Amino acid sequence: SSMMGLGIQQEKFQPVNLLQERNILPMTPLLPPKPNLHPELQKRNCRPDIFCCTLTSVPQTQTLLQKARLPLGLLLHPFKDVQHLPVITSSTIVRCRLCRTYINPFITFLQSQKWKCNLCYQINDIPDDFVFNPVTHSYGNPLERPEIQYSTIEFIAPAEYMVRPPQPAVYLFLFDVSFHAVATGYLSIVCQNIIDNLDSLPGDSRTRVGVMTYDGSLHFYNLQEGLTRPQMLVVTDTEDVFVPCPEGLLPNLQESKESGDSLGPATDFYKKLALDCSGQQVAVDLFLISDQHADLATLSGVCQFSAGSVHYYPALHVEHAPAGLQKLKADLQRYLTRKIGFEAIMKIRCSKGLSIHTFHGNFFVRSTDLLSLPNISPDAGFAVQLSIEDNLSDFPTVTFQTALLYTSSKGERRIRVHTLCLPVVTTVQDVHAGADPQAITCLLAKMAVDRTVSSSLSDARDALVNAAIDFLSASRTAGIGSGQSALFASYSLRLLPLYILALLKQPAIASASAQASLDSRVFAMCEIKLQPLAFLMPMIHPNLYRVDNFEGSLGEDGNLTSQPSILKLSAEKLSGDGIFLLDCGSVLYLWLSRNCNAGCLSNIFGVSNVSAIQPNTSSLPELQNPESERLRTFLGALRKDRPLYPLLHVIREIGPERVAFVRRLVEDRTESAMSYYEFLLHLQQQVCK
Ligand SMILES: [Zn+2]
Numbered sequence: 253s254s255m256m257g258l259g260i261q262q263e264k265f266q267p268v269n270l271l272q273e274r275n276i277l278p279m280t281p282l283l284p285p286k287p288n289l290h291p292e293l294q295k296r297n298c299r300p301d302i303f304c305c306t307l308t309s310v311p312q313t314q315t316l317l318q319k320a321r322l323p324l325g326l327l328l329h330p331f332k333d334v335q336h337l338p339v340i341t342s343s344t345i346v347r348c349r350l351c352r353t354y355i356n357p358f359i360t361f362l363q364s365q366k367w368k369c370n371l372c373y374q375i376n377d378i379p380d381d382f383v384f385n386p387v388t389h390s391y392g393n394p395l396e397r398p399e400i401q402y403s404t405i406e407f408i409a410p411a412e413y414m415v416r417p418p419q420p421a422v423y424l425f426l427f428d429v430s431f432h433a434v435a436t437g438y439l440s441i442v443c444q445n446i447i448d449n450l451d452s453l454p455g456d457s458r459t460r461v462g463v464m465t466y467d468g469s470l471h472f473y474n475l476q477e478g479l480t481r482p483q484m485l486v487v488t489d490t491e492d493v494f495v496p497c498p499e500g501l502l503p504n505l506q507e508s509k510e511s512g513d514s515l516g517p518a519t520d521f522y523k524k525l526a527l528d529c530s531g532q533q534v535a536v537d538l539f540l541i542s543d544q545h546a547d548l549a550t551l552s553g554v555c556q557f558s559a560g561s562v563h564y565y566p567a568l569h570v571e572h573a574p575a576g577l578q579k580l581k582a583d584l585q586r587y588l589t590r591k592i593g594f595e596a597i598m599k600i601r602c603s604k605g606l607s608i609h610t611f612h613g614n615f616f617v618r619s620t621d622l623l624s625l626p627n628i629s630p631d632a633g634f635a636v637q638l639s640i641e642d643n644l645s646d647f648p649t650v651t652f653q654t655a656l657l658y659t660s661s662k663g664e665r666r667i668r669v670h671t672l673c674l675p676v677v678t679t680v681q682d683v684h685a686g687a688d689p690q691a692i693t694c695l696l697a698k699m700a701v702d703r704t705v706s707s708s709l710s711d712a713r714d715a716l717v718n719a720a721i722d723f724l725s726a727s728r729t730a731g732i733g734s735g736q737s738a739l740f741a742s743y744s745l746r747l748l749p750l751y752i753l754a755l756l757k758q759p760a761i762a763s764a765s766a767q768a769s770l771d772s773r774v775f776a777m778c779e780i781k782l783q784p785l786a787f788l789m790p791m792i793h794p795n796l797y798r799v800d801n802f803e804g805s806l807g808e809d810g811n812l813t814s815q816p817s818i819l820k821l822s823a824e825k826l827s828g829d830g831i832f833l834l835d836c837g838s839v840l841y842l843w844l845s846r847n848c849n850a851g852c853l854s855n856i857f858g859v860s861n862v863s864a865i866q867p868n869t870s871s872l873p874e875l876q877n878p879e880s881e882r883l884r885t886f887l888g889a890l891r892k893d894r895p896l897y898p899l900l901h902v903i904r905e906i907g908p909e910r911v912a913f914v915r916r917l918v919e920d921r922t923e924s925a926m927s928y929y930e931f932l933l934h935l936q937q938q939v940c941k
Pocket of ligand 1: 352369
């Protein structure tokens with residue numbers, strides 16, 4: 253049909269011989285592929301940073317998917333902060349009467365006020381008020397409705413979408429006040445941060461806040477109005493916990509704000525509290541501040557099944573290791589002030605013929621396609637794996653729709669809907685041409701974490717190498733590129749082997765990572781499970797920039813006029829006199845070469861010699877010169893909107909701390925891991941066997 257077949261066969265999309273093309277990394281961020289759809293449809297499609305598919309051209313059959321040997325799945329960032337969100341208040345929400353899909357830009361309008369569902373193909377009636385334009389008081393064009401114009405919209409839900417009245421925002425802070433915890437000095441920092449942000453906590457006049465502390469026993473605080481000071485209630489019987497004063501424990505925030513700043517001493521009550529959380533619409537977020545093994549692998553389960561999140565600050569100490577404080581404070585700031593949804597459920601629907609078989613993220617699966625989310629945060633990412641159950645040959649496109657039903661912090665029941673439409677294709681070449689290497693890499697990362705837990709790290713690593721061999725073999729079988737011993741990938745997939753190698757060297761999945769403690773590794777795994785694509789990608793394949801001599805100045809808006817180029821992750825790019833920045837997503841490394849330009853050092857650090865810079869330096873002095881301002885602005889731009897504050901580590905080439913930086917140069921060989929070129933040779937050997 254006219255909607256399809258916009259095949260683009262330009263020169264620049266020719267297959268790439270990986271062994272020959274050694275400089276494949278683009279100097280600017282890689283953009284996701286555009287689905288090969290009619291421009292009218294593509295214009296209204298969901299933004300890829302909210303909802304994307306590993307294969308933007310969906311194979312017509314499961315057999316074709318198996319031939320293409322790439323994973324089929326979706327990545328979602330459903331509650332992401334967005335600038336433009338159409339919010340619809342409507343007495344009736346138009347949905348398919350058979351599959352309950354929300355009316356969306358990809359349905360078909362038929363004659364005599366009917367529409368055809370694009371997921372199950374049921375014919376539905378268009379209700380009168382859908383074509384009624386309340387502004388002109390006339391019957392208008394349904395195409396102008398926001399539901400048909402936008403793929404991301406939010407409905408204010410009527411009463412039938414509630415099982416009980418919308419709950420108020422409730423925040424309960426639990427603090428470990430054991431001797432060891434108190435010794436880190438975290439308590440006053442965190443409490444001050446909470447007090448500073450009390451007025452910014454999402455909520456309204458009904459918001460409730462409570463505090464508990466624990467050591468060998470549990471300490472409840474009665475903060476009820478009328479008391480001159482908080483009343484501490486101690487429960488020593490941790491085998492049989494009860495709530496001593498349900499009224500005062502979660503007091504109304506506005507009525508008892510003064511009591512909030514005295515927080516006393518307290519128990520190991522944590523696990524017990526978490527068990528029933530999900531069923532009671534309670535999410536648990538864990539902030540672990542510990543330089544000792546805390547068995548995060550067990551603790552994190554509490555967050556995982558309650559749709560919470562884990563934050564980890566190893567070796568944080570107010571006096572001895574203060575660098576981490578900056579991160580803790582910034583993370584808390586984001587955590588306390590970001591928007592939040594309560595008592596949420598999320599459902600992902602797919603066109604008939606497609607089905608979801610595995611979910612990734614923090615949630616409780618209530619039924620095959622329904623996720624229970626006691627909380628939904630704008631920083632949470634999700635992924636699903638799909639299979640093709642029935643031949644999709646009757647249809648030029650397929651559609652995926654996510655519906656997130658939640659209670660807002662203002663007590664409104666809302667439904668946020670995202671709809672993604674993709675073309676169906678019939679050849680391996682087309683499947684590969686539409687593949688999204690970043691989405692595939694992130695899905696493979698999430699699958700590798702599952703594999704590590706359910707089987708072993710070495711199995712997970714083998715599966716990753718096999719994923720690279722598989723798709724390259726499929727390319728070869730399908731005749732993508734030619735040459736006896738060449739290693740060809742379609743242009744779209746040219747970075748996938750590099751990304752897979754980066755994944756094999758990622759701290760969560762790397763072998764023999766002696767430096768990393770068990771908890772650090774588990775935390776890295778938690779990150780992979782939770783982070784949306786935009787934040788996960790630099791954690792897997794960091795971005796390297798030279799920052800001592802880049803072009804660009806501060807524009808009038810305070811932003812840089814241009815960004816430094818992205819360099820490939822190899823020591824060959826590190827000249828002996830430069831300063832380089834490595835952005836690993838959750839951490840930033842600033843590399844000072846041995847023979848760093850003295851003028852530049854003096855402008856950025858106020859010293860003339862690298863050895864004058866202290867190890868463990870984590871911030872730049874605010875010096876008034878263009879070089880300092882430019883670099884600090886660039887750091888600020890990288891940190892903006894990140895869910896976790898990336899701490900800066902200044903690394904001197906001459907210092908022992910260099911190891912942390914060097915092991916993220918994934919294209920280079922290390923004692924225990926292959927270089928990019930060696931990896932390609934290994935893949936070629938397997939593929940051409
Ligand atoms: Zn339907």
